[in-house]
Amino acid sequence: MPHIAEVIVDVPVLQTNKPFHYEIPQEFEQRLVSGMRVVVPFGNGSRLVQGFVTNRFEASDYKGELKKIEQLMDLMPVLNTELIDLGEFMAKETYSFRISCYQTMLPAVLRAKYEKKITIVDDLEEEIFFEVFRGKQELPWEEVIDRDLVKLMLELKAQGKVEVNYEVKDKRTKKTIKRVTSTLSFEQLEEIREGLRANAKRQIALINVLQSIDSGEWLDVKRLNEEYGITLATINVAENKGWCELQDVEIYRDPFENAQIKATTALRLNPDQQIAYNKISNKMDENVHDVFLLKGITGSGKTEVYLQTISKVLDENLGALMLVPEIALTPQMVYRFKSRFGEKVAVLHSGLSEGEKYDEWRKINNGEASVVVGARSSVFAPLKKIGLIIIDEEHETSYKQEENPRYHARDIAIWRGAYHHCPVILGSATPSLESSARASKGVYTLLELKERANKKALPEVSVIDMREEAKKGNRSNFSLSLQAAIQDRLKKKEQSVLMLNRRGYSSFVMCRDCGFVLGCPNCDISQTLHMDTKTMKCHYCGHEENIPTICPKCHSKNIRYFGTGTQKVQEELQGLFPEARIIRMDVDTTRRKGAHERLLKDFGDKKADILLGTQMIAKGLDFPDVTLVGVINADTSLGLPDFRSAERTFQLLTQVSGRAGRAEKIGKVYVQSFNPEHYAIQYAKNHDYNSFYKREMHLRHLSDYSPYYFLVRISVSHENEMTAAKKIGEFIHFIQPALSDKAIILGPTPKSIARTHNRYHFQVIIKYKKEEALSNRLHELLANTQKDQAKGLFISIDSQPMNFI
DNA sequence: AGCACGCCGACT
């Protein structure tokens, strides 16, 4: 057996971001497998840290003396070889540490907790022992700090009386239940019963129960207590006397314990669905990796295609991975999967406790679950053989993690698809421009669902010009036509959904009379209002000007910042319709666990007439009695200083429109806007993705943005503004020589929130098509700036950033 | 990150 282990240690800094070799002690030789967590001594004081074994070797080329692995933390590996490789790839792509990548792949309970403490090894003076150690053998290090004992401890350590110890603690817990079985025969128990006093009621009851079960059958102790009043104490006594045997068994916490799930079967596919199914199915048969872009309008039955392709995967004893955005992971959605695939489904989402997440993860790792449904991080689910990966609503920006490691689930999914030689399906009604562009170039295979499953026409969308409303003297958030429509639905006892677009809240300036938004003269994006400096700024090029008091276009004085809160809107709405029952859904009302589900359930049960919410209501809701959808302010997301703002607005409007008229009744959508002629709004009104795509691609082409160019953003921050500004300048000088003349450098500019936590932030964006040397150069940049980073300069590199605010 | 080693200021 190779007795050298390659270990990635849990010290997330660049200098230790490489494998370290350890000797595997004899006792672990047989049990240690790559992918297990281990405890290893590390560094000068040999403090104990957690590590992941990534390989085993016969010999090491390390010149120094190898240390030994201290302890194994797992019986089964937590990472398989695929995930070990994926972590290496991911660290390189996202400019982050391998250890951080492995930790994001795993449930949080597998992350170690560290404890440092002082242990007595030789007799101490009585006074110290009782006063300082309070008569105990150990003293936690925090206490040493708090009680200012560092100096004393160092002295005692020098005298060899105490030592510093490190402990690596495993946070994971398994939920267990106690169960009991009989160890005696019916007759033997009968004999015992006769020997008992008549008033030993509990013991007699227990014997009755033990007599009633078959040999080898186990009974739940909790149930014995509930049903017969037999306590654990009684059973313990009985066990000591040898009548029965007690056992702790590990169980999974079941987050869906109380759900009643009815089995469903496959629906009949329409011709478009059938074609899509066949094409995907063929690739699965060939065992070939391919990426499909499944484009289907709302209600076209994408989910049924997912379900049936997954079903085929299961028939071949492979696993399937399905990602959905966190907010779309509703009970309705989960129910659909559970009812088709039953126990084979594992669900991973943020609503679960750490323990529940770990249990779901274990079911996957053990091979008990073969269908995984979950949000972004589920892309790392430890399925051993994957036959299909699906990313639903692939355009959603939440698939990109906004903290380190800044991975995009789509990239990870495609990497895993290639590894497993299986298809990846990207599904959306409004695909991202990047994916559509790849499909039109033939990099992805396009599959289209053009028909709605119920053959219903898409809802009619009316765009309401809020400038006209203003002229009529209506200063409220609700146009007269929307008010009339709401009144009508209330009368007919039908439901309405109203969405308040909260993106980019209050951060830009717009003219209430003509809809003019102040843009940057150099960058074709809107400028952001900075109240701290009382200026308008462009986040891309750094352009700055005064806040306008008069609209440059129509010279109206009615130009001001834009944005409204949900609570204020709710009050206004209630004032207009005193009899209406309103449910408000925003970050405030959904903060508590389960609140989101409860509010939706109440609305589904028709306990309210109007659902008022932010974009979180745009996804996945399917309520048959909703016949009216209103978008109160379509413009806020247009005003964002982001080249994707039109795309986001188009996607949002299309998505929310799909909420109207899901069943028999015909739906109607009202979109209120100060920019009704804006192409994102007009194309959304006409449900015309293709025209939107063409127009937007043209604009991206003109301004050299994605998908024509790749982007990378380098951000720095420092508590001293001058230092941060000077450093980012140096970094550009360092990177520039590695770039061709085709690359475009934007900035440096201060970030939109130029100062947070008393630190100053600057960024530079590099637009490029093909720069072979760039990635290496950026890795070098990180390596060369270790000293700066030690001195409080934060550097972060975000490849293909999604948010610019 | 955490720890040791090493070289300059205010103290017994």
Place this chain on the structure above:
DNA sequence: GTCGGCGTGCTC
């Protein structure tokens, strides 16, 4: 003269 400040470098 020394105690201790944190700058620098290393961790299998």
